[in-house]
Amino acid sequence: MGPRRIVCLTEEPTETLYAIGEQDRIVGISGFTVRPAIARRQKPKVSAFTSAKIGEILKLEPDFVVGFSDIQADIAAELIRHGVEVWISNHRSVDGIVDYIRRLGALVGAADKASAYADDLQRGLDGIAEAAARLPRRPKVYFEEWDEPLISGIQWVAELVRIAGGEDIFPERAAESLAKQRILEDPAEVVRRAPDIILGSWCGKKFRPEKVAARDGWGAIPAVRDGELHEIKSPMILQPGPAALTDGVGAIAAIIRDWAVRHG
Secondary structure, eight states: OOOSSEEESSHHHHHHHHHTTOGGGEEEEETTOOSSHHHHHHSOEEEOSSOBOHHHHHHTOOSEEEEESGGGHHHHHHHHHTTOOEEEEOOOSHHHHHHHHHHHHHHTTOHHHHHHHHHHHHHHHHHHHHHHTTOSOOOEEEEEEEETTEEEOOHHHHHHHHHTTOEESOHHHHTOOSGGGGBOSOTHHHHHHOOSEEEEOOTTSOOOHHHHHTSTTGGGSHHHHTTOEEEOOHHHHSSTTHHIIIIIHHHHHHHHHHHHHHHO
């Protein structure tokens, strides 16, 4: 049977459980959840990312709580002290996301459905990679996760850029799991690496390409010169769950494909 009363502290378990038809098990969600939209109407919101309404969660009498990353360690510890079973995943790669979906399904007693869903997602990624392999050129891509200070993309984002046909210009930064380790101390480093495309996904606020283009010296960047500054909506790409492997990578692939047509 698996757990019957699940609280999801982040969006990716909510999206996954809805996708495999197990949404009736969910009794509470993150206030940052936007996917699927119906979840916000159906489920009480009991957590942010770094904080949670512990009392409200306990009132829901969950038999399983799912969260993500070391950043939620304090929330997890408090719930554990109250006798609640908690699973905190800490995946950062595309393979990790696919595996996460399989493991979550197994933990809630829906392994077959989760495995079939994960297989579908993997086939979608393989199809995008096959199409990208036929592109005449692979653009250099700078993905900006935040602007004050500049933060480059995390591992799964860099991997999705590669799957979609591009080359992330900060692969060494992408390997770092913490945002503070991906801060670009010298913005001129982006100028030196000369990306063909700039993708912005400023978590929680709208990407402003005109502000990026106005940065000191950035007019020399090919992406700025050619007007190749594009927003990827953060709910589509900054959660390590199904959205990134579907709409997120699809949006990146479309931008790269259009660039390749113009610059092939």
